[in-house]
């Protein structure tokens with residue numbers, strides 16, 4: 233399916249892992265509507281691994297586990313559609329899924345048709361236990377062709393964790409997004425590692441085939457499958473995580489327990505300015521604007537300043553502090569120059585802080601602002617006359 237902005241929704245894996253069922257999914261969908269998540273754009277409700285029986289039926293079709301999903305997937309899909317949401321499911325390019333359930337290798341066409349018959353709108357397609365005889369690209373092409381043959385509009389979300397040079401072959405395989413990273417965990421180290429791993433992948437992030445930095449852990453607070461007793465994150469870190477995924481045009485798939493969501497989490501994941509940056513239709517690549525000469529690679533990783541042109545003529549600018557220790561002050565001497573607004577233009581930038589709405593006009597190209605440890609500040613900048 234051609235979707236020109238990153239997908240938004242919820243996926244069962246991060247919180248529920250192997251322990252997924254109809255009641256949880258349905259209640260999540262209901263709460264996505266009630267809490268206002270749907271209103272800001274979250275639309276896909278995705279059931280991840282562990283939803284099926286261990287055996288196919290006599291016709292070779294996948295069967296939903298009747299204990300976990302007593303009414304079956306078509307029923308669930310109808311319920312989700314009736315709420316104005318979309319339904320997503322999971323399979324894998326290997327012989328079994330990562331958790332050991334039947335997978336779609338050599339069953340691509342029958343499985344794609346099963347998903348289409350169930351009214352599936354989104355397919356996450358994993359990479360565990362895949363054939364070593366066929367190229368990864370061909371494995372994904374097979375499922376893409378199988379989806380096309382159904383005639384149903386199904387968003388194809390590839391999940392090969394950025395392995396085997398995914399960024400080089402995935403665009404030709406028909407995927408609408410591709411996992412460009414390993415799995416996320418609910419702690420700061422994981423979030424920072426994932427961000428840093430994207431610095432040399434960003435040029436592969438295309439409109440219609442977005443780099444997927446994995447499902448969000450915002451609001452998990454150390455509880456759930458990928459929390460693994462790692463302690464979770466602070467509110468500052470969850471905000472930074474969400475803001476980075478938005479700047480980098482990653483799909484925004486919530487992974488927290490939406491049925492038990494606290495106010496701060498809701499506030500972060502419904503931030504209208506950040507979602508607007510994520511969903512920007514121009515899909516320009518974000519770029520690093522400090523330390524441009526590459527003489528300080530560590531600073532790019534630890535204290536990046538990132539900019540992204542938006543389709544309304546404004547510029548999103550994000551100033552990050554990923555270092556340890558106390559609050560730092562930041563200087564960006566070349567801010568205006570670095571986003572293409574030289575002194576000679578007679579123009580400068582008016583910066584609106586998205587959290588406080590405070591506006592600052594940049595003078596002499598210099599902009600200074602404090603940013604707390606593991607935190608970010610995000611501004612929407614407008615080009616104005618000096």
Ligand code: GAL
Pocket residue numbers: 245280281329330331358359360391393415
């Ligand atoms: C992993 C994938 C996770 C989740 C899991 C299910 O490969 O990256 O997001 O889908 O498999 O077993």
